[in-house]
Amino acid sequence: MTAMLFEELSRQASAYFQELQGRICATLEDLERLGGGSARFCDDHWSHHSGGGGVSRVLVDGVVFEKAGVSYSRVSGSFTEELAATMPGKGTAFVATGISLVIHPRNPHVPTVHANFRHIAKGSGDGRAAWFGGGSDLTPFYPRREDVLHFHRTWKTVCGLHAIADYSRFKKWCDGYFYLPHRQECRGVGGIFFDHLTEALDDVFAFVRDAGDQFLPAYVPIVERRMGELFTEAQRRWQLIRRGRYVEFNLLYDRGTMFGIKTGGRAESILMSLPLNVMWGYNEQPAPGSAEAELLEYLKPHDWAGESA
Numbered sequence: 001m002t003a004m005l006f007e008e009l010s011r012q013a014s015a016y017f018q019e020l021q022g023r024i025c026a027t028l029e030d031l032e033r034l035g036g037g038s039a040r041f042c043d044d045h046w047s048h049h050s051g052g053g054g055v056s057r058v059l060v061d062g063v064v065f066e067k068a069g070v071s072y073s074r075v076s077g078s079f080t081e082e083l084a085a086t087m088p089g090k091g092t093a094f095v096a097t098g099i100s101l102v103i104h105p106r107n108p109h110v111p112t113v114h115a116n117f118r119h120i121a122k123g124s125g126d127g128r129a130a131w132f133g134g135g136s137d138l139t140p141f142y143p144r145r146e147d148v149l150h151f152h153r154t155w156k157t158v159c160g161l162h163a164i165a166d167y168s169r170f171k172k173w174c175d176g177y178f179y180l181p182h183r184q185e186c187r188g189v190g191g192i193f194f195d196h197l198t199e200a201l202d203d204v205f206a207f208v209r210d211a212g213d214q215f216l217p218a219y220v221p222i223v224e225r226r227m228g229e230l231f232t233e234a235q236r237r238w239q240l241i242r243r244g245r246y247v248e249f250n251l252l253y254d255r256g257t258m259f260g261i262k263t264g265g266r267a268e269s270i271l272m273s274l275p276l277n278v279m280w281g282y283n284e285q286p287a288p289g290s291a292e293a294e295l296l297e298y299l300k301p302h303d304w305a306g307e308s309a
Helices: 003-034 145-160 167-177 201-213 215-226 233-252 255-262 267-273 291-298
Strands: 042-047 052-060 065-078 093-105 112-122 129-139 190-197
Touching: 003 052, 003 065, 003 093, 003 112, 003 129, 003 201, 003 215, 042 267, 052 267, 065 267, 093 267, 112 201, 129 145, 129 167, 129 201, 129 215, 145 167, 145 190, 145 201, 145 215, 167 190, 190 201, 201 215, 255 267
Parallel strands: none
Antiparallel strands: 042 052, 052 065, 065 093, 093 112, 112 129, 129 190
16 A cells, blocks of 8 residues: 555545544434433544644533543654554554544443544555554443343444454454453453454445444444433442443553553543543442342353344
8 A cells, every 4th residue: 555545544534533423422412412411512622742633522410421522533643662563564653543432321221332443554665554443342230131232233233244344253352352350350241342454454444434333323222222211329339339340441451541641642531431430349249149240240251142132
């Protein structure tokens, strides 16, 4: 791929991610209104110290969404030699563009969700490399089987439309990535995850666009089904305890967090994924046979897309 084609693909990816950000935020605001809320996204435009910038759009303290962050960025600069050695291509110069989002609903019956899609070009000349990465995963507190099946089947369907996308591989990748080794449990019920897809980039971009377009169909029906359900203070407390696991993963293991910090990114945008409210108890163990204990059974890899409702 020539330098011109590298740059054009990066530009097209950037334009798509920016448009997708607007679409997702508009839909979340519609859901907030549907729930009787008035919270809206604020737009925070920022610049990166070495080039480029982005827009972090954050909704805080809504009726449906306690905190939702949807960030678009296109930044350039140079990796450290140490960081560059972990990636394809030669050299340290880079241009990275992407969309990253985390949604923390207020109702414990509505799962938290994460999605990220990105394109990175690194190096120059014959040593230049570019790739796509991303995915989406679901983190319920009181999981419903039909919701988990719907989420996974949406991703299996979109993967099935593209020869370069292997749902089984991407699901296994997701299960392995969103894992807390110090807790010996998955963060949630998974989804898909992929990275460093460097071959047939036009085909990969077509898949990434379809995947991005399917984020809302994968998640919105779950929100609509659960956002009006009643919940107790005990269920709310369980949600806050389990959010602690989310914070632990994002601060200890998340590559996006590490990437942002190591490239001198903006802390507020990098850490917008953290929930508004969270708590830690001590050695919290759900009662055997309880709905809370049922969650722990969901935090193990399953062939969700292949199971019947």
